[in-house]
Amino acid sequence: MMTLRPDIDDGDGRTADLGYVLGRDWWGRGIATAAGRKVLVVARDQLALARIAADVKHDNHRSAAVLRRLGFTETGRRMKYWPARGGMVLVRRFVLVLRAPRPAP
Template identity: 50%
Template sequence: MTDNPDALAGELPAGVRIRILRESDAERLGAAYQRNQDHLAPWEPVRAPEFYTAEGQRSNIRGKLGMFAAGTGVPWIMLAGGRAVGAMTLSGIVRGPFLSAKLGYWVDRDYNGQGVATAAVAHVLDAARAALGLHRIQAATLPHNAASQTVLRRSGFQEIGLAPDYLHIAGAWQDHVLFQRILHPPVQGPGRG
């Protein structure tokens, strides 16, 4: 992956900074999830009450940092004025001929509509290509999540299908629209254009 987590940091619109998640972010991330609980509820799994605490986030962060150390995931946090205002995660990183990962993200309700999500996705895609050497990123949204679909389309993702009963969200198995973004131009070879 990368030996320098600071190389994966950057600046976004609205005074937001993005960097790799740290265990010391537990309190601010717990507060952000508490603040956005109703905002995120339709788009996320049902969470246990401890998820919204600093200790619950500390445990969550340790798991994500374990994936980062193993090279199977990259967790970012978005910060504004010392507050957590969102997160981006590349998960399920697969090397070899696949060179692929899955993208997940959320943005604080107070930062919606300010270009933060689109800029953060662009930042993560650039890091996935340049620093991580990935070829393909996949994302999934609920069919009625028009805002997230707009962010993905603006970021060059193409819709590739519908996955029935894909994730257990808001207490039910729900269909998801699948998107992908190819990060490198296709290789020209025999029979390929």
């Protein structure tokens, strides 16, 4: 499963958060990378998003590798409430710029 959720903190409506989960039996087959490529095309071409952000648990190196293969850059670490992990966890933040910001009028 892969989702794009508008980032309400962005302010301009052109950023979304990417989330995904893949069953353990399917790890290591390139499925997340292939699905991510398709989602990013839709995000850029149909949704006209400028940026996509994603968080991975600090020790999830395989998920970080998926994001790097998709062109994301790691921008730092932060604490984030993650219900699936039972509360606050340390995450690594990744960002992908899909298109340059529009110049100010």
